[in-house]
Amino acid sequence: MAGKDCVKVAVRVRPFNKREREAGSRCVVSMSGNAITIQDPRNPHTRRTFTFDYAFWSHSGFIRNRDGLFVAEEPGGRYADQGNVFNDLGQGILENALQGYNATLLAYGQTGSGKSYSMVGYGPNKGLVPTLCERLFRAVKANQESCQCQMLFSMLEIYNEQVIDLLSKGGRSPGGLRVREDQQRGFYVEGLRRVPCDSAEQVEQLMEQGTRTRTTAATHINANSSRSHMLISAQLKQIFTEENITKQSNINLVDLAGSERQRCSGLEADRLKEGTAINVSLTTLGNVISSLADAALGKKVVHIPYRDSVLTKLLQSALGGNSRTVMIATLSPSDICYEESLSTLRYAERAKRIQNKAVVNESPTERLVKELKAENAKLLLRLSRLGQDGRKTEEESKELRRLLTHNEMQIKAIQTLWEHHLQEALKDWETQYATITQERRMMQMHPYILNINEDPQLSGVVKLFIQEGDWDIGLSEGTSRTITIKGLGIQERHAVFTNEDRGVSITPVSGAKLMVNGLPITYRTELQHLDRLILGSSSTYLFVGFPCERGAEDWSRYDYDYFQSELAAAAGIHIPTLCEEQSPGVSGEPSVGLAQTDPSLLAVFYDYIKLIPMVTEANQMSQELNKGVEFKLEIKNLAMSDCRGRDLEKDIAVRVTSLENKQVWMWSKVKFVNRKFLMEEVYQQQVGSGGRQEAERQPLPRDRDPFWDPLEPLHLGSAHLWLQSLAFRIPLEEQVEVLGPEGTEEAILQAQLLPCSPMGLPLGEEDILIDPTELLGKRLDFQLFLEQCCGLRWLKEAKNRGVQIGFRVYDCPQTFYTPAVWHNVNPLLEHRLHFSAMRTSQDLLNYLQSSALVLELWGLQEGCADMVSSMEGLRMTPEGSFIIDKASAPDPSVLESPGCVSDLRSSMRALHQDLEQLRSANAALRKENNTLREQLNRGSESAGRGRPERRGSLRPSCDAELARALKVFYHSMTSVRAQLQRLRRHRPSEEADLLGLRLFVDEQSRLLRDFGEQLEESVTALKQDVAAIVRRKRERSGIWS
Ligand SMILES: Nc1ncnc2c1ncn2[C@@H]1O[C@H](COP(=O)(O)OP(=O)(O)OP(=O)(O)O)[C@@H](O)[C@H]1O
């Protein structure tokens, strides 16, 4: 029945992890029966519900019992522990395998969502694989009278489309093992070690060996285990002697790579292949599942792309073939993982539709024995007939006898081969068991260092003992007193451990990179129990002191994040809450008190510590491959580009500098991660396989070089030119600071905002508005004049550079750029643009009153093209100014696109003539006006002191005074605002000691005082002015009334 073999799908939700608890995450997943609902944290009304074969709630309602097992708080509670998961999923696989069906279990989910926890388990919380093996052997033992059982166990890893045998006794073959295709067997891995097993202990020990190989592979080839797939295969063969039948089952247990997709928000096109190609196997698996799901829905599917990746080749029968398959999709419950969790659920939903065609298997080996036996029976018959015939007996019977012996030998060989292999494997097992026992004994006697890996599955796997005396540590395998480690940036002889007088110290060899507790070390340093060591670029170890020094402390807090946080703190990036003493909560509930840190800041912090080791590794690879570029992490303040100057968001970028000519590139986080992966590929090809000295011999063409990029203009920083004065039609002349992403002063920019007439003539004081709403519905014209840039830091660093200023104005669809200016620290820009709003809207007015023009400073380097303003989508007035506030722009017939500007030249000329006439008329009128004013003044003075003023023009004069007062106030506000910005940016220096901090506090108080005084002064001045105007007005109106 087709329905019977649909892929069974389960989902499991894990508890919050440390990061999520600290970030004060909210749980966005809920379960009811087998239905799981996920809620969009940004839009709580958006919920999606999915139904699966099983749903496991492992998020809350649990405790850790005395044996270290996570179990439900109350008996019968909803918490699904490892045992429950096994009963629902593992038991079925076990039964299928015993019945002779192929069975597959896949774990899918984002990094850190609990795939390995479910599949392999941690400590006493054993996962599906070890429990399955244990139950399998238990079942087999119970039937051993009637059934002989053989199990072959193998374990492999697929990393970057290379197959690594995790149980291999020999070294790693370069390029990995090959996947071949055979008519009968389908795809298989050539030369993969398959170890005969007959006990669960043996399997566990093999898994331990596999994990150890995975750990060394990860450091050796500089790989990230989250990007690798682990595939455990157990071939189970049951020979039922009485019934004379053999059942065979291939069990595949797959812990897939983390399923993170590259988020669209951060994704920009990279010249080189994109991040999504990083895991071809995972992408192809998705495609295969989609195609099979479509086929199950009756859609026409021509091709299932099994052959496109190593993983899908090996899983061909598990997906749509001869296998009973189960998928467990693991989820983080947290709001910050919403996108990933939703994508996992969608993936699982598709997988649910896949239909397989499982059959009970008959072993080819058994068939061969059967065939051989049948052939022998025939041969014997012929032999007896030959004897009766009596002709040509000699020769023919000789041949028949030879064939018979050959067949019998073959049968025997097939039957004894298993015994032979099993004996060999047991011998191996015994030696390894002895090694493990020896290791346990050593742990009780000597200090040692313990590896700490980004993937908690691989942490604590490698233990290197420091016995008495001096011990070299490094790549070298030379002497008997050498501890050999591999890893990026590790020297042949890297450091020396000295264990004497019940103390251990470490001395780096000259030139070797060594950090202890986050700080670089160049001299002999005493080590304390639980000190953190980083050797080379990123080989992280925890030092475990003498047994007498070890207490009951919880070592688990010294995880990979801890190491990186220490490095970040040393670089001045610090989130205090992160380093507070805290026990890893086990209740599954978010701990209170840690949730104060802004989650977005925390996310940036975690990004930062995630990238620290990657940047160090990239630098090491660049150095070894002579690439001459250096990478540096930077935290960008996105307020730079915000037109309201909001100081909320930050992001990470990587600055790439060429050491030779100081060329600079800025890479986004996503681009860097992608490039880092490609660098690893190049590094493996050039150094990993071929030996270090050959690195220079294989130069990579630039277009494929992940270390190189064509030069592009660089965003150096931004300045904010506040637009409020335009709402009052007050001209503004400013010297604004251009601030870099880290708050450094990149330049000073002289800029002006000039309200003007449609023809570009400056407005007079009488045009100043008291109430900006007067602008509504009226035309507003202004000019932006960028005069000069002073003190360009970009140019001070290197003279052969240039700059441009880019900016966007309100709803103009394009960015405007000033022409490029080169080789000058204080270049003149003299760039003037005229903008017109034909009928000022409320939106534009709001914009003017609350926003700034963000003036972006772009750095140019020799060989990179200038940026040019595009005219597309821009509209202009007949006078040649750019139209803003288009929604309220009038009759489009008066507006023309820049393409038609030439057609308008003649009318422009006519208008200019009109304008000239108007100008001279205006000048004459002004002159006359002035004379009249003078006469009036003189008249009023001579009209006698003590007499009240009398003029009909009282109102306009009052308004003008108010306008002037406002102008003064506005100008003082500009400097108050600058003072506020200075205060915001004012931070203690990274190296500040106590004295430094005191100085900082004093300075801060001074700035605050200045700020307060200035503010106070401005407000008082305005109050006084207004009061005076009001008083005057009252006096006058009182007298006149
Ligand atoms: N159901 C669970 N109960 C308790 N802890 C869990 C559970 N699931 C996962 N964890 C914890 O979460 C952490 C990450 O889990 P795990 O290593 O299984 O993730 P993963 O999906 O295998 O990640 P990667 O893709 O990096 O291999 C581990 O420390 C693990 O102990």
Ligand SMILES: [Mg+2]
């Ligand atoms: Mg894992």
